[in-house]
Amino acid sequence: MTTTVALDCMGGDHGPQEAVRGAAALSLKRQDIRLILVGDAPILSDLLDDCAYNPAQLSIEHAGEWVEQHEKPREALKAKPNASILVACRSVAEGRAQSIVTAGSTGAAILAADFCLGRIPGVHRAALAAVTPTELSHGPREDPFALLLDVGATLHATAEDLVTFAVMGSAYASAISGNDNPRLALLSNGTEPEKGPAEVVEAHKLLVGMESLNFVGNVEGLDIPRGTVDVVVTSGFLGNVVLKMVEGIGEVISDLASDAYARKFLWRLGLTMLSSGLKEIESVMDWESYGGAPILGFRHPVLKAHGRSRSRALGNACKVAAKAARSDMVRVVEDSLAALPETIGS
């Protein structure tokens, strides 16, 4: 089965070059994924000509405008009706593609998806989900990461929103990682049900009663890197802080190791002896291999790649987006939300 992914080439920190390179490389490897490169067509065309690529797998859709990272998303989209993220979303809405990848502004991606694709009935707020590296592995493929959501789509979440996030996170983990019954938890400052802010306590009560989910209760921050559960649900504010901290720790460890390597011969020797183990840790911490963070809640999959993404990360994001489109993820979320009590799903 062939899936078409619309790749917004214009929003990333490194410009369209990395997106085009990633798409070109993917076109040579995967015959089952077609890509629509969305952006300034003359620029994309010239960049593509510098790459080895399979032309049968690629097409270009022109978008002469795009949303810059510093712009306010709502105003920018209003002022730029042909912004690349809007054109990418329209290509999905009109049936030319089945999912979207963007490395551009998260806010613009959420708004554009909201305008063009619409939300799944019952979803009041979209959630940005990210994978975080863990000590324990997850699912039948023993993935070394867990899913954390929301990591910044919205700042605040009500108890009902947290329940919706739980349903969407569970469906995504099931579709992408092949984990039929993912273990799900709320992030709090204690494992006891009454611990945490009011909306977390309320969400706990609601989730306990939902048999369709494998809800195991609350987890603390230390459980995230341990990987005691497959899906961790939290508000966008807290999730974003946690995610950035995990990324920062990984980078600091890498910098410290490089510094130690340069400073003393004995440390260099020690690091050399540990190199295979360190490489394994590095590969687990390597966000580029995870592709991107899904923005859940829309009628079609939307993948938000890191703004700093290079070609490899964007290529991987396209693979995940294609997989999400092929899976029944959206239908599972729809069905799960439809089965919720009216107070949540309405």
Next chain:
Amino acid sequence: MNSEASPWRHVYRWDLDKTYLDTHFEKFSRMVRIAFESAEEKRNIPGSAALLRELSADGGEDVGAARVCILSGSPRQMRSVLEKKLRSDGIVWHEFELKPQWENIRRGRFKAIRDQVGYKLPLLLSSRAAMSGDVRETLFGDDAEADTFIYCLYADIVAGRVDAPTLVRLLRSMSAYPDAIETCLDAMAQLDPFEAVERIFIHLDRGTPPAWFAPFGDLVVPVFNYFQAALVLFTEGHLDAQGVLRVTRAFREADERDTMELANLFQDIQRRGHMTAGAMQRLAAAVREQRSATLEGEVVTVCEDRFVALGPAATRSSLGSTSVRDWDELVDHQRRRPHG
């Protein structure tokens, strides 16, 4: 050179390996198997036979016949197998040159076994010298070795843009044997300058990025397949709409391409400036006129959508423009080629 009007309407020169025949190999075992394949076992590049048949079809007394010249680096020992293969494809040829590899070995000319420039250029020039001056040519090669370099050099020599001392210097820098240089100079002396080479199609067997060919100028059209070549040849008046459809059908059947893939291939050749909007409209109109061709009609509709989707990139055109080639730079460029 004979200055009488040419009896030929056009000359089409084709390489065989990786241009007409699919002789791509990743493994040594496949390379050995190719050398011993029978005519029946030989595989075409999808659409190559259909395209060559269309190009060489008899145009009637008014326009004259097309001359098909085949120049291959395959050894002469393969002649009977290759001729049988071409005949079974319905191809009629007028020249068919194969490399004298056994003679190269016997004479200890080991450089000549791999050399393409010193082999192909003298034969191209000699063939041209034997023709009348006003016939134009379209050349087909691939990106595996030096076809682009050889064909462009040939085009510039025939057009009088490369003089004898420059040619000698270039051929020496490419390690050509003295007798090859001598043959080139003899043939060159018989030529009146004429802009004979109209277009050079390079089949991207190795997937070389199209931008690599830019220094060779707009004469060169890198194509991923013969569906794309047929579209360009339609634009330039070598094929009519029915011819394009026949090549498309053959390509589609041989390569199992669906509508979306064909539309993407169309957009690729179009965005690279090798097919004009006018040609697109003419093709679309011709396809719509024949009501039975629903499949092709569907392809054309999607192609039109892809055309619109390109926005300002849709109006770029490289056809008809010329560029001056810097041959010293091109020697270096050729040496640095990908897959070299």
